[in-house]
Structures are given as structure tokens and as C-alpha cells.
Amino acid sequence: xxxxxxxxxxxIGRLIxxxxxxxxxxxxxxxIEALPGEGPEPNTEWRSTLISAGLRDSDLxxxxxxxxxxxxxxxxxxxxxxxxxxxxITNARENARAVRSDLTQDVWETxxxxxxxxxxxxxxxxxxxxxxxxxxxxxxxxxxxRGALNGTMLRNDGYYFMRLGQAVERIDSMARLIDVKYHVxxxxxxxxxxxxxxxxxxxxxxxxxxxxxxxxxxxxxxxxQGVADFLVLSHQFPRSIRFNVNFLxxxxxxxxxxxxxxxxxxxxxxxxxxxxxxQSIEQVIAGGLHEFLTETVEQNYAVADALSVSYxxxxxxxxxxxxDDHGQ
Amino acid sequence: xxxxxxxFDEMRQGADVRDCYQAVAEWLGRVGxxxxxxxxxxxxxxxxxxxxxxxxxxxxxxxxxxxxFDLVPRVFxxxxxxxxxxxxxxxxxxxxxxxxxVYGAREAIKAGIVPADLILKNSAYLPQMAGxxxxxGVFTHIVGTDLVRTGEDxxxxxxxxxxxxxxxxxxxxxxxxxxxxxxxxxxxxxxxPVGDYPDxxxxxxxxxxxxxxxxTPTIVVLTPGHFNSAYYEHxxxxxxxxxxxxxxxxxxxxxxxxxxxxxxGPQRVDVIYRRIDDDFLDPLAFxxxxxxxxxxxxxxxxxxxxxxxxxxxxxIADDKAIYHFIPELIRFYLGEDAILPNVPTLRCALxxxxxxxxxxxxxxxxxxxxxxxxxxxxxxxxxxxxxIAAYRARIEADPADFIAQPTLxxxxxxxxxxxxxxxxxIDFRPxxxxxxxxxxxxxxxxxxxxxxxxxxxxxxxxxGVKDTWVLR
Numbered sequence: 176x177x178x179x180x181x182x183x184x185x186x187i188g189r190l191i192x193x194x195x196x197x198x199x200x201x202x203x204x205x206x207i208e209a210l211p212g213e214g215p216e217p218n219t220e221w222r223s224t225l226i227s228a229g230l231r232d233s234d235l236x237x238x239x240x241x242x243x244x245x246x247x248x249x250x251x252x253x254x255x256x257x258x259x260x261x262x263x264i265t266n267a268r269e270n271a272r273a274v275r276s277d278l279t280q281d282v283w284e285t286x287x288x289x290x291x292x293x294x295x296x297x298x299x300x301x302x303x304x305x306x307x308x309x310x311x312x313x314x315x316x317x318x319x320x321r322g323a324l325n326g327t328m329l330r331n332d333g334y335y336f337m338r339l340g341q342a343v344e345r346i347d348s349m350a351r352l353i354d355v356k357y358h359v360x361x362x363x364x365x366x367x368x369x370x371x372x373x374x375x376x377x378x379x380x381x382x383x384x385x386x387x388x389x390x391x392x393x394x395x396x397x398x399x400q401g402v403a404d405f406l407v408l409s410h411q412f413p414r415s416i417r418f419n420v421n422f423l424x425x426x427x428x429x430x431x432x433x434x435x436x437x438x439x440x441x442x443x444x445x446x447x448x449x450x451x452x453x454q455s456i457e458q459v460i461a462g463g464l465h466e467f468l469t470e471t472v473e474q475n476y477a478v479a480d481a482l483s484v485s486y487x488x489x490x491x492x493x494x495x496x497x498x499d500d501h502g503q
Numbered sequence: 504x505x506x507x508x509x510x511f512d513e514m515r516q517g518a519d520v521r522d523c524y525q526a527v528a529e530w531l532g533r534v535g536x537x538x539x540x541x542x543x544x545x546x547x548x549x550x551x552x553x554x555x556x557x558x559x560x561x562x563x564x565x566x567x568x569x570x571x572f573d574l575v576p577r578v579f580x581x582x583x584x585x586x587x588x589x590x591x592x593x594x595x596x597x598x599x600x601x602x603x604x605v606y607g608a609r610e611a612i613k614a615g616i617v618p619a620d621l622i623l624k625n626s627a628y629l630p631q632m633a634g635x636x637x638x639x640g641v642f643t644h645i646v647g648t649d650l651v652r653t654g655e656d657x658x659x660x661x662x663x664x665x666x667x668x669x670x671x672x673x674x675x676x677x678x679x680x681x682x683x684x685x686x687x688x689x690x691x692x693x694x695x696p697v698g699d700y701p702d703x704x705x706x707x708x709x710x711x712x713x714x715x716x717x718x719t720p721t722i723v724v725l726t727p728g729h730f731n732s733a734y735y736e737h738x739x740x741x742x743x744x745x746x747x748x749x750x751x752x753x754x755x756x757x758x759x760x761x762x763x764x765x766x767x768g769p770q771r772v773d774v775i776y777r778r779i780d781d782d783f784l785d786p787l788a789f790x791x792x793x794x795x796x797x798x799x800x801x802x803x804x805x806x807x808x809x810x811x812x813x814x815x816x817x818x819i820a821d822d823k824a825i826y827h828f829i830p831e832l833i834r835f836y837l838g839e840d841a842i843l844p845n846v847p848t849l850r851c852a853l854x855x856x857x858x859x860x861x862x863x864x865x866x867x868x869x870x871x872x873x874x875x876x877x878x879x880x881x882x883x884x885x886x887x888x889x890x891i892a893a894y895r896a897r898i899e900a901d902p903a904d905f906i907a908q909p910t911l912x913x914x915x916x917x918x919x920x921x922x923x924x925x926x927x928x929i930d931f932r933p934x935x936x937x938x939x940x941x942x943x944x945x946x947x948x949x950x951x952x953x954x955x956x957x958x959x960x961x962x963x964x965x966x967g968v969k970d971t972w973v974l975r
Contacts, residue, residue: 177753178764272554273729276742280553287554332766434767486766 178487180277181336183270185482187286188340190270191320194263196348197250198313200224203381205306208243210374220378221246227348227355227382229258247306252297260313264293279327282320289316335430339482342423346475349416352382353406354468376402388412403464404456416471417451423478424448440481447474511654511914512926513577523580523974530688531575531917531924539574539919542684546572549683555676555739557732557962571967572677574684575917577929577949578972587650587658587933588943590843593833595646595935598665598820600836601829602642605819606632616835617828622819626873629781629816631788635805637814638711639939644776644812645704646935647671650843652914659846659911661930663821663829666813667778670948670968671934672736675700675743677970678946694972697946700934701743707812707938708774714807715760720773722746723763725754727779727795737778751779756799761809774810775800781815789815823872823906824850846911852903860907861898864891867907869898882958884910913958916969918951928952930960931971945973 204220222241228250230236235255253259268290275283296312299305328334356379376397380386389397389405392412409415427444431437438444451471459467482488514524547569550556556567579587604611605622606629612619622628647668649661678697682689705722712720726737728750741748753763754772762769777784783793788801803809819825827848830841849856849867860867869881881894898905915926933947949969950960960966 176766177747177749178766179750179753181766269729272734272738275554275738276748283554284552288552291551436767487764487768 176277176332176336180274181332181486182483182488183274184277184333184336185340185343185488187267187270188337189344190263190267190340191286191317192341192344193258193348194260194267195313195317196344197228197258197260197263198310199384200227200352200382201247201250201306202310202384203378204246205310206381207374207378218242218246223355224382225249227352229351230256244301248300251309252300261293261297264290264316277333279323281323281327285316285320285323289320292316330429330433332430332433335426335433336486338426339423339430342419342426343475343479345414345419346416346423347472349383349406349414349419350468350471350475353379353403354465356382373397379406383414385412385414400456400460403460407459407467408451408454408456420448420451438482439485440478443481444478447478450474510912510926510928511652511657513652513914513916513929516655521580523578523583526688526691526693527576527578527917530685536923539924543572543574543919546574546680546684549680550676553676555672555735557735570673570962571953572680573918573927573951573953573967573969574681575919575924576681576688576970576972577916577931577951578974581974584945584973586842588945590658590660590841591648591650591933591935592941592943593837593839593842594648594660594663594829595643595937595941597829597833597836598646598663599641599643599937601825601832602665602814602817602820603636603640604836606635606642606816611828611832611835614835616831617825621824625819625822625824627816627818627822629819631801632814632816635814637804638713638807638810641711641937642814643817643820644707644711644937646937647932648843648935650931650933651846651911652929652931653912654914658843660829660843661846661911662823662826664932665817665821666780668932668934669733669736669778670932671700672739673968674934674944674946674948674971676739677948677968681970693974695945695975697944700944701740703936703942703944704740704776705744705746707936707942708776708810710938711810711812712773713804713810716771716773720810721771722774722776723749723754723772725749725751725775725777725779725797727751727783731778733778740776751795751797754797754800756797756803756808759799759803759806759808761797761800761803772809774812776812781818784811784815823870824852824903826906846908849907851898851905851907856907857898857902861895864895864907866910868910869894869905869907872904872906878963880959882910910958913952916949916951918953918967918969920953920955925955927955928958928960929969946971 201224204224207220218241221243222238225236225238225241225246230249231238233256235249235253249256250259252261254261256262268286271278271283271286296309299309324334324337356375376399377386379402380389383406385406389402392409393401393405395401405412406415408417410417412418424444424447427438427441431441514520514528520528550569550572556569601611611617612622643665645668647664647670649664650658651661652658674697708722709720722744723746724737724741724744726734726748728734731737738748747763749763754761755764756762761772761775763772779795782790783795785796785798785801786793787798789796800809801815804811826845827850830845833839833841849860851857851860860869865883865886867883869883871879881890883891886894913928913930916929917924918927929949929951931947931949933943936942949971950962951967951969952958952960952965953967954965957965
């Protein structure tokens with residue numbers, strides 16, 4: 176497989192998952208703002224959502240002046256926000272177009288049709304009641320995308336590169352989400368156990384799309400440690416950090432088997448999995464959750480880098496040099 | 504031949520339906536107009552969903568546009584096709600022989616058939632190619648010959664396309680869409696299939712692997728990238744042949760061999776079906792500012808490390824200044840008379856012919872020698888006095904840049920319009936392949952001028968496409 180193609184596939188996997196994560200974050204904010212009175216001041220939820228979406232240091236956003244409409248626009252349609260759902264879908268589809276012959280017809284048509292549909296939904300932006308529809312559409316779209324992948328792609332290198340992209344993206348977004356919600360927005364220690372604290376835990380679980388899963392899996396009351404344990408170290412929850420680090424490792428092993436060749440970044444990924452699997456939540460918290468999460472994000476970056484070196488991703492995924500027509 | 508008609512109607516002669524159109528006429532009589540319109544929008548949705556678009560950047564609006572697809576097929580009878588096939592393959596072989604001659608012994612110049620200056624001072628002549636003999640002596644692996652019809656037995660070659668002719672994806676997709684929308688039309692089995700074109704293309708390319716290739720050649724399609732207007736076609740062809748689609752940066756040259764960068768390291772590439780223009784192919788050999796090409800690939804080509812299809816420099820054969828000589832060149836290289844004639848052409852470079860052309864500008868079509876895509880033309884009968892005067896000034900300033908032809912009464916084919924099925928002018932581009940032997944699939948791209956009375960079929964000028972049937 177061409178290295179450029181592998182790079183594009185990896186990014187398609189990342190971008191669709193990123194778009195879905197953003198829709199899920201927005202879904203949580205939508206639910207929280209609908210809760211009665213006791214919660215934080217209006218728009219706090221949207222502010223923290225923008226931070227979780229990686230916009231803390233963006234020039235686009237003044238965090239003191241965040242309105243719901245602004246947040247929705249920024250997250251869903253803003254062209255200047257590289258991670259807006261609009262840009263994620265457009266870039267995923269552009270990458271897919273560039274590597275079309277390495278995708279099945281189903282996967283391509285899903286992306287192409289989704290891109291066309293989403294462009295037409297822009298007019299919904301100013302309709303407040305349409306936010307839930309937008310979110311539902313996005314979740315449905317990414318489910319359809321994954322379904323097309325699972326149902327039609329050969330289990331070969333192309334498939335594994337997309338899955339690697341998905342794992343890397345999920346680790347990154349979950350680590351950031353927990354970090355933001357847990358440390359930046361959590362009230363002072365003496366608030367713990369208060370009703371507003373409970374709301375915050377719920378908000379975190381919502382944003383991780385984990386509220387019901389948490390109840391099912393843990394059968395216990397909300398607690399700081401319980402939630403952190405679930406989101407970081409659950410074996411069962413498919414969006415937890417541990418789940419995706421192990422998924423990353425397994426997918427790399429499958430790729431290695433497919434190529435019958437050990438990857439140069441094998442040890443790095445194995446170390447990553449070893450570190451996550453080797454700790455209890457008590458140990459993580461004792462060492463500092465923030466430090467743990469920061470290290471996780473950095474290690475995840477290093478893995479993505481190492482993957483690109485091992486498999487020769489040289490050229491940029493979407494090149495801008497060929498905009499002129501020099502061929503027929 | 505005149506603009507006022509009468510135009511040859513592909514479907515009817517007077518009140519009678521021509522034999523080869525019986526099935527189409529019967530079908531048009533059976534389905535209602537509203538059903539045709541519904542099916543047309545279904546077809547449009549299919550094209551969009553599959554992504555069969557051409558890209559137009561920088562003009563605003565949706566950058567990805569559809570070429571309008573007309574549902575009513577264009578039909579050739581078996582005998583008509585047999586004639587066209589012989590004519591097209593004859594011309595293809597002569598064009599290839601001419602290119603070999605231009606970059607080789609130059610017999611046609613020595614024999615006084617083509618003036619030396621017209622070749623050696625032609626901007627389409629590539630001096631770097633002098634002395635190069637590609638595998639099998641084939642320069643033009645793929646040729647698209649544009650044909651027009653003006654009567655029952657009157658076909659003319661409008662122009663040749665020997666560089667990187669496009670449109671073959673429409674031949675294949677139009678058929679697939681028609682079969683999907685109207686399966687009953689194909690149930691009699693009289694329409695000859697076109698679907699083996701990709702296999703024939705791959706076979707053609709594999710037959711002409713370079714000397715340094717051992718074993719099964721690795722074939723790739725080289726595209727300028729996914730912003731190119733014909734990107735869809737590039738990716739479609741690669742996919743249909745089952746070969747890799749690459750951009751310039753995927754390839755590199757080492758020791759005059761070409762490699763692609765893969766996840767498992769370098770992999771040798773033997774044959775490149777390139778859809779990049781000569782100028783951009785290799786910054787070391789041609790335009791130094793090209794970011795699309797592969798440095799060193801031309802040297803690898805010359806030394807037998809890789810096959811380029813089509814060869815660089817083939818543009819000399821489809822140049823409009825050379826066009827005039829093709830019938831004579833067919834006689835010269837093949838010892839045969841041209842089966843498909845040229846359109847009578849006046850060359851403004853020659854004083855006598857220029858005078859004749861300028862004396863009746865309102866009757867003629869004027870073209871730039873190096874123009875393409877229907878741009879830069881003047882259609883005399885449709886032009887205003889001011890337009891003619893302005894064009895005359897251009898010709899007088901640079902006469903060698905222009906040719907003039909009679910305004911051809913292009914045949915019409917029934918075409919779906921809002922108000923019903925109406926006659927519209929068409930042309931035709933078959934796609935010939937030249938490997939160890941010449942090949943032609945029974946079909947091609949029929950283009951149709953959708954505007955009433957328009958004679959310009961180019962997609963950039965409001966043209967559409969049709970499925971083309973060749974009957975058994």
C-alpha cells in the first residue's frame with residue numbers, strides 16, 4: 176500500500192471519530208443546559224465543551240464571551256476551526272476521494288453522501304430545536320461509516336490503518352475530556368458530594384456518552400474515583416482510555432501479522448499498553464490524574480508519530496499544490 | 504455541408520425509423536415523458552452518489568459538477584461500426600507511425616510530405632524525444648479520435664487526441680447507469696458490451712513493459728491529484744484495472760528505475776499510465792517548476808527503466824497544423840487510402856488559403872491551432888459582425904495560429920429536454936488502444952450539445968453525454 180494512502184486512511188479514521196466525539200460533547204451540553212436551575216451559570220457548559228474540543232487557545236474563541244449559538248456554530252460549521260464537524264467531514268471525504276480506489280464502494284458512498292447531506296444541513300444551525308437532530312444525524316452517520324467499514328472492507332492493511340486512526344483519536348479525546356472536566360471545571364474540594372457536584376459528574380459521563388454504561392457496568396453510585404476508574408481504566412467501555420490503548424496494540428499486531436513483519440513502533444505501543452494496564456485507579460490518582468492524562472496524551476502523540484515514520488507517511492495527506500489543472 | 508441543415512437525423516429518415524433505432528423508438532413511444540424525467544433525476548442522483556463529477560475550482564458555486572447525462576442512447580448499426588472501427592484503427596496506426604518517424608528517421612519530411620518547419624518549430628515537438636524508441640515502437644497507447652457525422656455515409660475526423668484523451672470513464676459509467684435504469688433495453692442482447700475496456704487497457708500497458716522489467720509488470724495510473732478536473736476518471740480507471748493510483752510525490756527515481764513509496768518500503772514501477780501533461784512530468788527534463796511530476800523519470804524512460812503511456816511528445820501528431828497531412832501520412836506509412844476523411848481545412852498560414860477563408864468568414868468555423876475544449880473558436884454563421892471583425896484582426900496579426908473549416912451540419916440525435924424528446928447535435932469519440940496489436944471496444948463517448956441549435960458539444964460549453972450502442 177502506498178504510504179500516502181495509509182496516511183489518508185489513518186486520518187479518515189481519526190476525523191470521523193473526531194466529528195462524532197464533538198457531536199457527543201455537544202449532546203452533553205445540550206442535556207445539561209436543559210437541567211433545572213441548580214447547575215452552573217448559563218453557558219459554562221458550552222465554554223467547557225469548547226475547551227474539551229481543543230479550542231482553549233484558539234484565536235477564534237474568547238472564552239469569556241461564549242454563547243450557545245456561538246458554540247454551536249464553532250463546533251458544527253466554523254470553517255476556521257480545523258476540528259469543526261464541517262471540516263472533519265469535508266477533510267475525511269477529501270482524503271477518501273484522494274484514495275478512492277483503496278476504499279470499498281460502500282465506504283466511499285457513505286462518506287460522499289454524508290458530506291453532501293451535511294452541507295445541506297447548515298441552514299439548521301440557527302434553528303435551536305434542530306441541534307438534537309444535527310447530533311443524531313452525526314451519530315447515525317459515523318455509525319453508518321463504521322458499519323460500512325466492518326461490513327465491506329477487506330481485513331488488510333487499509334482497514335487496520337483506519338482502525339489505528341480511530342484508536343488514536345479516541346485516546347486523545349477521552350484524555351482531554353477527563354482532564355478538562357475533572358480539573359478545570361470541578362468545584363472546590365468542599366463541594367464534593369453536593370448536588371452541583373453530582374450534576375458535574377453526570378455532565379462528565381454524558382459528555383463521554385457513558386452515563387448508562389456506568390450504571391450498568393459499576394452498579395454503584397457516582398463517585399469521583401468511580402467515574403475516573405470507568406473512563407480511564409474500564410475493560411468494557413469502548414471509549415475508555417484503556418480499551419482504546421489495548422485496541423491500538425491489538426490492531427498494530429494484526430497489521431504486523433498481515434505484513435508478516437514487526438513494526439518499528441511495536442515497542443512504543445507495547446510500552447503504552449503496559450503503562451495503562453499496569454495501574455489501578457488509586458495509583459493513578461495518587462500520582463496525579465492530570466499528570467497521568469498529560470503523559471497519556473504525549474505518549475499517544477509519540478505513537479502516532481512513530482506509526483507515520485514506520486510506514487513512511489511522507490507527503491501531506493491533502494496536498495494543496497495541485498490546484499491547477501495540468502492534465503486532462 | 505451548411506449550417507441551415509438539413510441535418511442528418513440519427514433516428515429517422517423522413518417518416519421511417521432507421522433500423523438500428525427501432526428498439527429506441529419503440530421504447531420512447533412506450534415510456535411517458537414524465538417517467539423519463541423521473542429516471543433522469545434518478546440518474547443524476549446516482550452520478551452524484553457515486554461521485555462521477557468533474558471539478559471546476561475557482562469559479563464559485565459547487566466545485567464538483569455533473570456532466571449532464573442524456574438518457575436517449577446513440578446507436579450505431581453493425582455495418583457502420585465495422586467501417587468506423589477500420590477507419591479509427593487505421594488512423595491510430597498511422598499517427599503512431601508518424602510520431603515514430605518524427606522522433607526517428609524523419610522519412611515524411613525527406614519525402615516532402617510534411618514541411619520540416621511545421622514539425623521542428625512546432626511547440627508540440629519535443630526535442631528531448633529525438634532518437635527515443637519506446638517498447639514495441641508504441642508512442643500512442645491510447646488515442647481518442649473525434650468524429651462527426653453529416654449524412655448516412657458521411658463521417659469526418661474532426662480532430663485527433665494523442666496526448667491523454669479523457670472521457671472513457673463516461674463510456675463505462677453511462678452504460679452501467681443505463682443498464683441499471685432500463686434493464687429491459689438490454690435484454691435482447693443486441694447491444695455489444697463495452698465493459699472489458701479496463702482489461703484491454705491493462706493488457707495493452709502490460710504488453711509494452713520496459714526492457715528492464717522482469718516478471719509481471721507493475722502498472723500505475725499517475726494523476727496530477729484530486730483537484731484535477733478529471734480526477735474522478737483517473738481514480739475510476741485505476742480502480743477498474745485493479746492498479747494503484749499515484750501522484751508524483753508517491754514516486755521517485757533511483758539508478759534510472761522508478762519506485763513508489765509504500766508502507767513496506769520501495770516498490771518498483773514498470774508501466775505508468777500518466778494523466779499529467781508532458782510539461783509537468785519531470786522537472787529535470789521539462790518545466791523545472793513542476794511540483795506534480797517525478798524528477799528523473801524521463802531519463803528512466805529513455806534508458807528502458809519504465810514505460811510512459813502515452814509517450815512524451817505525442818502532441819505533435821494531434822496538432823491542428825499537422826491534422827491536414829494525416830490522410831497523406833496514412834497513404835505514406837500504410838499504403839492505404841484514409842477510410843475516414845478529414846474535414847476540408849483552410850490553413851491561414853498559407854496566403855492563398857487565408858485569403859479564401861477571410862473572404863467568407865460568416866460561413867466558416869475558425870479555430871486556434873493549439874486550442875482545445877471549444878475555447879477560442881469563432882462560429883461564423885453564429886457570430887456578430889463585430890465578433891467577426893475582432894477575430895479577423897487576430898488572424899491577420901498571427902495567421903499561422905488559425906485554421907478554418909466549413910460549418911459542419913452535425914447529425915442530430917433524439918435527446919430529452921423539458922418539453923419532450925428533441926433533436927440535438929452530437930459528435931463521437933471512440934478510444935483506440937495500441938499494444939502489441941490495435942484494439943477498439945465497440946462504443947465510445949457520444950457528446951451532445953444540449954442547447955437548441957448549438958454545435959458545440961464540449962462539457963465546458965454546455966454539452967452533455969449519452970450512452971453509445973453498437974449493435975451486433
